[in-house]
Structures are given as C-alpha cells and as structure tokens.
Amino acid sequence: MDKVKKEYKSDKLHALLWGVFSVGGFIAAFLLPVLIYIDNIAYPLGLWPVANSSLIKIVFMVSLLSTIFVFITIGGSLFHGIFRFKTTLPELGLKRASSLISAVGYIIIAVGLIALAYYLFQLYHGFDPSLFHRII
Amino acid sequence: MPAIEAGFARGIKGPIVESLSHDILIIGGGGAGLRAAIAAAEHNPKLDIAIASKTYPMRSHTVSAEGGMAAATREYDSLDKHAFDTIKGSDFLADQDAVEYFVSECPREAVLLEHWGCPFSRDPDGRISVRAFGGMSVKRTLFAGDKIGFHMLHTLFQTTLKHENIHRYDEWFATSILVEDGHASGVTAINMRTGEMSSILAKAVVLSTGGCGRIYKFTTNGWIKTGDGMALAYRAGVPLKDMEMVQFHPTLLPNTGILMTEAARGEGGYLINKDGERFLKRYLPGKMELGPRDIISRSEMTEIKEGRGFEGPYGSYVLLDIRHLGEDVINKKLSFLKELAEKYAGVDPVHEPIPVRPGQHYIMGGVNTDKTGYTGIPGLYGAGEMACVSINGANRLGSNSLTECLVFGAAAGKAAAEYAMRQSMPHLGNPLQGVAMEEETRVYDQVLKHEGGERISSIRSEMQSTMDESVGIYRDENGLSQATRKIAELKDRMRNASVEDRDHVFNTELISALELDFMLDVAETIAYSALYRRESRGAHTRTDYTNRDDAQFLKHSMAYRDHGRPRIQYSPVTITRWQPEARVY
Amino acid sequence: MTKDSGVETATLKVFRYRPEVQTEPFVQEYKVPYRQDMVVLDALNYIKDHIDGTLSYRWSCRMGICGSCGANVDGEPKLTCASFLHEFKGKEIKIEPLANFPVIKDLIVNIEDFMEKLDHIKPWIIRKEETPLEKGEYRQTPEELEAYKQFSMCINCMLCYAACPIYGMNEEFLGPAATALAYRYIADTRDQDHEARFPMVHDKEGVWECTLVGECSVVCPKGVDPMLAIQKTKILGATQILKPPRRGK
Amino acid sequence: MIRELTSFFISIYAIIYIYQLSLLASGDFSSYDLFVRNPATIGFSIIALFFTLYHAVTWFSLMGRIQVVKLGPKKTATPLQAIAINLLLLLIIAYAIVYLFILR
Structure with a gap:
C-alpha cells in the first residue's frame, strides 16, 4: 500500500515543439497548397494566374513580404511534416529506433531551416532583378 | 500473446x-x-x-x-x-x-x-x-x-x-x-x-x-x-428488519432485466397495454405514471393477467411509450435509456415504444x-x-x-x-485468532476443497426460481411455506456442493460459493418474514390477506438468526406527526 | 456459428492462464448454445455455470456502465456485455484478456497501473475558497456543463488502454482515460486550480507521447473521445509556455 | 497510414522547394527553369498538392472538434460545417496570396 508517487514535471520543450508543429499544421493547410500550385504547377504548365503574362511569375519575388511568406510556409510545413512523420513511427513498432529517428528528424529540420534562411537572405540581398523580366 | x-x-x-x-x-x-x-x-x-x-x-x-x-x-x-x-x-x-x-x-x-x-x-x-x-x-x-x-x-x-x-x-x-x-x-x-x-x-x-437482488433471477x-x-x-x-419488503420495479427489459429508468415516466412517458390505453387510469387516476412503484408493478401484472398484455419470447409485457417526448428531450435527458433500449431490446424509443415488465429492483429491508x-x-x-x-x-x-x-x-x-x-485497537490474540482460523478452515477446507459433486450454479438457479415464483410480486401462505422448505433443502444441498476451481489466485467460483451461502441465509429471512406478515402492505402483496392490517402489522419484522434459521419478532414503528391513513393516489 | 447435432452453437476460443496449474497460458475451446440476443458475457456465464467452473473473468452490471467486463474479442477491446454473438456470425470468437495489461488469471488483468495514474491526476474539485453549503450549489450553466460533460462519462473500462499502441510500448504513458479525466476537471468551471494538474498531463510521458493514433476514441464504448481530450490538453500545454510563470504555492 | 503519407509528401516538397531556392540563389535561372519544368517535378508536385489538400481537410476536421467553431452566441458549427468554413477560408487566403504576389 506504500506507493512511490511518480515525480511529474511539465515538459516545456515538448510543449514548445508541439506548439510549433501545430502552427505548422495550419500553415501547411492554409498556405502551402497555393504555393505549390503557383510555383510548381501553374508556372511550369503555364496555367492561371501566370498564363498570358509576359513576366516570370512565381511567388518568390524580391520583397520583404514574400520572403517572410516563403520562410513561414516552407519552414512551418517542413517542421510539421517531419515532426508528424517522426511521431507516427512508434505506431509502426519502431519504438526502439525512434530516438535515433527523432534525432535525424530534428537534424533535417534544423539544416532545412538554416538552408532556407540562408538562400532567402542571399536572394533578398544579391538577387538580379532582371531575371524577372526575361520573356517566356 | x-x-x-x-x-x-x-x-x-x-x-x-x-x-x-x-x-x-x-x-x-x-x-x-x-x-x-x-x-x-x-x-x-x-x-x-x-x-x-x-x-x-x-x-x-x-x-x-x-x-x-x-x-x-x-x-x-x-x-x-x-x-x-x-x-x-x-x-x-x-x-x-x-x-x-x-x-x-x-x-x-x-x-x-x-x-x-x-x-x-x-x-x-x-x-x-x-x-x-x-x-x-x-x-x-x-x-x-x-x-x-x-x-x-x-x-x-x-x-x-x-x-x-x-x-x-x-x-x-x-x-x-x-x-x-x-x-x-x-x-x-x-x-x-x-x-x-x-x-x-x-x-x-x-x-x-x-x-441482495441476485437472490432473484429477474432483477x-x-x-x-x-x-x-x-x-x-x-x-x-x-436482526434483519422488514426483509419481506422487496421492491419490484415496473419497467425492466423483458429479456435481460435491464432497467428502463423511472425518469422516463418522470419526464412524461406513458405505460400502454395491448388495447393502446394508458391503463393506469384504472389504478392511479390521480397520479397515473407518476405513481409509486409497488402499485404500478401490480397494475401491470393485473393488465397481463386480464389478457391486456403483449406476449413475447420472454413472457408477457406492456409498453413504455416516450415517443411524444421528442427526440431532443430523449437525447438530452434519457440518453442512457435510449442507448440501452437500442442495444439490448433493438428498439429506438424515439420511434417505437419499449417492451417492459416488472422485476426485482431493491430491498427496503436490511x-x-x-x-x-x-x-x-x-x-x-x-x-x-x-x-x-x-x-x-x-x-x-x-x-x-x-x-x-x-x-x-x-x-x-x-x-x-x-x-x-x-476505542483502543483490537489485537489478534485469543480468542480472535481462533475465530479467524476457524473461518479459514471453513473457507478453504469446507468450501474450496470439499468433494461433493453438486454445482453451485444449479443451487443458485433453483434458489432464484423459487424466489421469483413464490416470493415475488404476489405471495400466499402456500407458496411462501414451500419457499421456506425449498431454501432449507438448498441449504442442505449447499453442504454437498463443490467448486471445480481449486486455485487460490482469483478464484471467482469460490467467491460465488461463499456469496451463495450468504444469499441462502438472506433469502430465508425474506421468505420467513413474508410468510409471517399476514397482510398486504406496500410491496408485500399477499393474495390471501389483501388488506393492510395496522392493528396487527404496523410493526417491523425482525429476523434473528436462531440455530441457523430465522426467528421472526416484531418491533414498533415510530410515528411522529403522520397517522396512518388509507394510501390512495 | 455451426450447426451441431441440430442445435446452433457458437464456438469460443478462450485464452486461459492458471498460474497455479500451468505456468504457460493456453487456449481452450468451448461450444455454447447460440441465441440471437446473446452477448459474449452470456456465453462466458454459460460456460462458467454449465461447462467449466474454473473459467475466470470479471463482470457485474451487464448493462455497459460498471466497466468490469472488458476483454479483447476477436482482437478488439470490447465490453463483453455489449458485444453480441451475432456480430461474429459464421466464425469462431477469440476471447483474450485486454491487451497491454499483465494477466492475473484467464481474462482478469491487473489494472493497478491505471488506478495509480487516476490518483495522480488529482481527479477532484480543487477550490481556493470553499463556499459554505448554506449558500447552495455552485452555479454552472448548461453550456459550462457541456464543456466537460463528455469527458466525465468515462467508466474506467480500460478498453482505450488496451487499444493504445503507445501505452503498449511505454506503460509510463499517462494514457487516454487518465488524461480525459484530468481534462474533465480542468474544464470544470467549479475547479479553481486547473494548473495543479498540468505537471502530470504535460509531463514528458504525458500527452506529448500521444501520436494521434486515435484508436482510444474508436473503442471507447461511452463516446468519451479521449483523443480529443489529449489534443485539448496539448493546446493548453503549448499556450501555457506563452504565459508568465505562475506565482506562489 | 495516409496521415504518414501526407506528412511524408509535405516534408519532401519543402526540401525540394529549398533546393529550388538554392538554384535561384545561385543566379543560374535556366537550371531553376529546367528543374521545375521537369515532368517528374511537376508530377510530384501534383501529388504533393493533392496530399496537402487532404491534410488540410483532416486538419480542419480535427481542429474543428478541438476548438469548437461558433456560428453565433448559441450556435456551434457541426464538424462538416467547420470543415466547409475552413475550406472556404483556405480559398480566400489562396486568392489573397495570388492577388498579392502575382496579379497585383
């Protein structure tokens, strides 16, 4: 009858990670579809809204707003996708490997975010605007 | 695995x-x-x-x-x-x-x-x-x-x-x-x-x-x-007091005995016979479905006896109709009833009335x-x-x-x-130690290891049938004295019963045997108390003594254990401000 | 179900474990007369009363409210009092103890782990100030009741734990029912210290372990939807870190 | 399992997009052009779009249950209504983005 009571402590880090994951879920739901459509479907296939345009029209244009938009959308989606994929692995009976997979997942997220920030920064500062005026 | x-x-x-x-x-x-x-x-x-x-x-x-x-x-x-x-x-x-x-x-x-x-x-x-x-x-x-x-x-x-x-x-x-x-x-x-x-x-x-509802089969x-x-x-x-006072609830599902809550009537539900009438108008004109359980249960039995019940595979029944309450009230206030009726009777109470009959629910005595x-x-x-x-x-x-x-x-x-x-804490010295060891011998040697051959489930089943038939809603001298004899016989046979499971770990059969031993004692007090109360009062309905008899029986039955069997005595009822009157609703 | 000498019968293949008789579990087959309106529990009771008194299982109310009679029926955690034989028509029925719990005997499992977790989450109303009884009940509107009512419907039948693969791998995981009950008190307007339960539910092995498998909510016989409670609790945890730390205590 | 698949496609798409950005950032626009016009890239992107929309629907249905959508002081949306409202919101946001970054 003498119970050893378990010590409980709020796990703030996990709460934060889950919070980012959750916000990432909204980002992936609301913002990602339109980004995929414009940059990787409409642009290469010449569909609306980039059809009949004399200019290259992709979402990324050199403005602070579009830079932030791409960072949030791709960063959030990447975090959400990897985090969710990683958490579903234990279901598949991969519990034992999951801490390794977790580590790999977080590394991918970290490297991805750094690369994303790096390229966006590079583009924002050193981009040749004439590219956007190339006639299709 | x-x-x-x-x-x-x-x-x-x-x-x-x-x-x-x-x-x-x-x-x-x-x-x-x-x-x-x-x-x-x-x-x-x-x-x-x-x-x-x-x-x-x-x-x-x-x-x-x-x-x-x-x-x-x-x-x-x-x-x-x-x-x-x-x-x-x-x-x-x-x-x-x-x-x-x-x-x-x-x-x-x-x-x-x-x-x-x-x-x-x-x-x-x-x-x-x-x-x-x-x-x-x-x-x-x-x-x-x-x-x-x-x-x-x-x-x-x-x-x-x-x-x-x-x-x-x-x-x-x-x-x-x-x-x-x-x-x-x-x-x-x-x-x-x-x-x-x-x-x-x-x-x-x-x-x-x-x-002690499990003394009865339909409960x-x-x-x-x-x-x-x-x-x-x-x-x-x-002593066990007023053990003859066993409540039979009017609305149980005929097969399983699952309770259809009285709240169904509290919220305005109807009880309906084969002719489609709210038959309680004959028995409880002032209260109708909001009458007390004993009278409603008896009314249902009367309807059934007089041929105005429905016949089903599990005996006769009447209908509990709550359709007019509407789906919203049913979902909000009677959702469990709806779930149970759908699951166990295959009836959606929003659209169909529910078959019900009375069965054991509670014991007033104890x-x-x-x-x-x-x-x-x-x-x-x-x-x-x-x-x-x-x-x-x-x-x-x-x-x-x-x-x-x-x-x-x-x-x-x-x-x-x-x-x-x-108080100070008791110690497990003599004589308590001796008493406890005797109890251990009784449980492990006389019940667990006893080689008798009779299944406890058959004794339990016979006890339950006896109680349902002879100590149910309607009782009479003949049936009750038969019941006391039957229970005495079952108590004898219990000494010859044996359990198949001889394990110690979680032996549910041993526990069932000990419970049955308890139930037989309790059932006996119910049968004897009912036998000696020669009047009809509340849930205790004697077909041979149909009236309430305050002169003789405005008192509590007290069942004492005397040489293993009940001895019934009586003790007075305390009356403060409300003198007994005819119970009319 | 098969016809056996004119009588329809159901075949139950029951997991047996009798530690005093045999160290290893085994499977025993029973044939039970089949009726359309029989539940699995009726079949077990028939076996216990007429065929084999040693078969051991828990049960009581047989109306799906006491929570005693859970078992894995054909691999799915179910209340045996609420699973009809006819649902399995045409085949044998495999009855096993609830998964993810240690078996004590036959279908009886040890649920002490849950009982401790229930104790830990402080499943009672915490008041900073008590109101004298003379002032009557705490007022609570039907809408406020609605916010937690569903989560107060848990009958502790343990089906959700038996269905949860995460609990199967890590018994330290707080799990579905305990979290649902914690949330039930967190969401109750009468409770004045919701955060008292945050360390338990937001523990490393609290809600964060849940990966949204959702099986708990599928098997729950009372519509509690523990997965939903876990998600709501996660949101509380994530928004909690944005708030300033609590003072005192 | 579809949930794992949606998250898989979403993360792969994000990684590919970062690669595309790197091509742009290198200043060699033709390599970017070549990459996004590759039928394999387009094919993958269509699948990714499909899974992202699927993710949106399941996410809205889950979130609609966790955070009840109010239609008025007394009226709360049914789960289906909540999904519909969110999908409508998705279309509005998508058009706003198209307008902001492309049409303007």
Missing part, C-alpha cells in the same frame, strides 16, 4: 497470514461506503480509514442508478412535503423520526455532492435541474442526465482519492465479522488476487455492501449484489440500524441499501435511495469515527 503476471502464483501461506489494522474499516465501496469514508476522514484527518470491497469501488452497483436523487431544494418544496411523500410511499411502515432526519439532511448532502464535482444537469440559470418522480408530490429529483448513480459513484470515489488517510483493499472479499467481547473488531477477508485470507482488525466496522441488480453485508451482520447477531447507522453491536455500523433504518418502510420512492446512501453513509461514517476515537 498477452503478458502474464508473474509473482501472483503464490497461493496461501498458511493460517491467517497477516493481520492488518485500521481505525475504521468499511466493507463495500459503493455510494454509502465511500460517503462514510469521506465523512470519517473529514471528521478526523488523523483517523486511519480503510475501504475493503470485493470490486473496485467504481464498479459498485450504485453505478447503475439512473433516474436521480431526491432532495427538497426548491422554494415550492418543503421538508414536510418530502417527509410525507416518503412516509405515504412507505405505506406508513417507515420510522417517521428517521424520515424527518433523512429529508432534513438531503439538501445538504446534495449540495455537498455538487461541490465535490458531480456533473448534475442544470437549468439555464445554473441551478441543479429537478424532475418529477413516482410518488413525489412535486418536482424534487435532482439528476445528471439519466446516469446519476454513475456520476455520483465516480464523484465520490474520486473525492476519496483526495484523502491521504483513506486506504483501500480493492477486490477483497469479507467472509465474517470478528466479534470480541460483544464488540465488532474487524473482519476476515480474502485477498482475491492472491487467494490469501487475512484478518483486518478495526476499532469500528461499517457495512455498506448494498442489496435489475448486478452480479455483485449478493447480500453479503446482510448475511455478515445476521450471522454476527444483528440490517437493523438506527439513524446513526448503529446496529446494536458496539463498533458495528451499516448504511445504504444493505441497512434498514427505516425510511423506506414497505415501499421506497424512486430517487430516495441515492440520497439515503449519502445521508446515512455520512451518519455512519461520523458515528464510527467518534466511536473509534474512544
């Missing part, structure tokens, strides 16, 4: 392996027992309190109560009205001082339960909602959908977890009360998980084991309701106690359906039983706490 539990295969370690002790020991973890534990813990946080129960507390049968709990909480209501309704409902067999105490404590207990978190249904202004109930003159039944018992039990159980000084013995089965120098000093109990018997000593023992009661506490107290020398739960044996208290204070007399009004568990559970817990604070 599921993982198996290693380390449980220990078996018994030999004579009375351990002696455990607590200030207060509560046997039974249902509504009354949990309330008693909290009352004692709050009365003195230094007291060491234990609840021993043969099931986990949240499995106790309080969980099945559906309709609600009565308390005069509204401005249009009064304690006197509640008291009079209860006394009239009891056919004037209730002790009126006890009823007055009961109704005065009900509102307080209801508020306490609410403060502890019970999710009561609410009015738009935030007050606890009330509904009408059978035999109650005004709306005073507080409810939580149609699962008040479930919510009450879980609220109480979870509230006991708050108290560090309440310990639990889950799945321990008490086999006898240890009495030393006329004082209750604890119990012998089997730890079902290991099969070991221990004595649990205590300065005070509270019995709250619930009713709303769960498997665990085998009258253990009644038999324990009876064997320890406490261990004789006073208002504080005291049984007359120092240190021994009782509360809940198991006890008979009595507030229910010859017929309990629906929704009084849950508040009864709270009011008298609290009273017993407090009285036990006060008593325990004055």
